[in-house]
């Protein structure tokens with residue numbers, strides 16, 4: 001059979017450079033004639049596409065169905081042998097990572113801008129994942145970017161669009177398209193990792209004193225959460241909310257933090273729910289939040305690592321190593337040191353964990369940005385983290401028949417063993433690029449001249465002083481492939497072990513976003529009163545000092561951050 005392949009002339013677009021996690025722009029930008037096509041052709045120009053198997057998934061946001069058809073047309077014309085597509089173009093990011101690995105695909109294209117809002121006036125995104133199921137490493141994304149700069153044409157096949165609502169195998173020009181159920185394989189995966197019967201038994205027995213609430217924020221996790229909480233664990237409908245994926249997320253900003261996940265926070269507070277959780281648009285982030293109990297992501301991954309033995313996957317396979325992204329608090333480092341695990345500090349972005357996992361040196365890792373996961377796949381995994389917490393709580397309570405142990409009990413016990421890393425992040429979104437660059441340049445100057453070294457800063461509100469012990473620009477050499485990633489954030493350390501980090505975001509769809517991360521460690525012997533302070537109190541002085549020494553307000557012309565992660569409501 002012959003198929004009609006057309007070559008369409010085009011011109012390069014500027015700025016098709018994948019960021020921390022794929023190319024993210026306004027929908028309107030992707031809708032320009034040839035824009036999406038160019039980027040997709042550039043992906044196929046950068047991989048070995050002949051007879052490949054390609055997974056297509058995403059969070060179902062606005063412009064996804066059209067883009068799946070575009071990928072099919074261009075992919076088939078470029079020689080893709082088989083496409084595996086989630087029904088209705090839906091596969092959460094962790095589910096897609098699993099599908100790539102399970103069906104030994106060449107790679108996958110994920111249509112998502114993650115936690116960024118969706119809809120005709122909001123964001124869209126395209127991300128390429130490689131055969132290990134993880135985001136493409138920098139050498140691949142750089143190559144894709146280079147191709148976008150010189151592209152002259154793209155190829156399409158003329159074929160009838162595939163009905164993505166019908167599960168089954170379709171013939172599509174010279175290729176095959178398998179439309180698969182989006183949920184089943186993922187639930188099977190989690191079932192092989194966790195002790196489902198134990199969790200179910202615990203939730204059954206504590207129906208009245210340990211109700212659970214999961215909020216999908218109208219993102220992609222809805223159907224997965226329903227399959228788990230309602231169908232598997234037998235919880236009532238009221239245990240899930242906002243669990244139907246909507247193309248515009250119902251107008252929500254699908255980011256699970258205390259500011260944006262207010263539907264969860266409100267319901268937890270109002271109904272005294274001891275265990276609540278939420279996920280982001282594409283299902284890879286998570287927030288654990290119960291009545292009067294908030295777990296920072298940095299603590300969350302450390303606590304999961306501490307309790308790893310309660311999870312069958314780690315009990316059987318062991319813990320090979322731990323890791324965190326650089327700005328994430330050092331809580332997990334203390335667990336690694338105590339338990340004798342190898343541990344790593346990598347740049348921001350999940351792609352940096354993949355090589356360590358593939359080499360068998362990393363089992364559990366996380367980022368302060370509500371990302372937690374393990375080597376069961378190569379993406380962070382929102383529901384995995386939520387079920388990990390439930391598994392741990394169920395297991396701990398098995399040995400405590402008379403007192404229900406909840407989130408705060410686990411936090412306090414953890415602090416009493418390892419000490420506590422007070423942590424917060426301030427985001428200054430959509431600031432002028434000149435101001436953001438000037439802030440960075442000023443710190444670089446201080447780095448060169450040593451002008452900040454040993455300087456003492458005193459917070460006006462408390463008279464607490466901090467002495468600068470060092471300033472460096474974080475650079476990472478991958479221990480496996482030895483590739484070097486430079487300029488990954490500026491770190492200022494203080495003599496008491498506190499730390500402030502400045503970084504420019506790589507996921508915004510336009511303008512610059514500056515992130516300021518602050519961390520202050522209080523040792524375990526400081527006593528309960530000190531360790532259980534609200535984070536806002538524990539960090540107040542350091543934040544004042546960080547703003548002063550960076551001259552942030554001057555450079556950015558902003559009095560207040562757009563989002564304070566962690567501290568609101570605490």
Ligand code: VG1
Nearest residue numbers: 020021114349350367369505506507
């Ligand atoms: C942010 C987070 C980072 C995370 C990335 C992708 O990146 O800080 O930790 O890996 O988003 O997460 P940046 O460059 O804006 O700081 V997701 O859920 O948007 O895929």
Ligand code: CO
Nearest residue numbers: 114115282284
């Ligand atoms: Co995400």
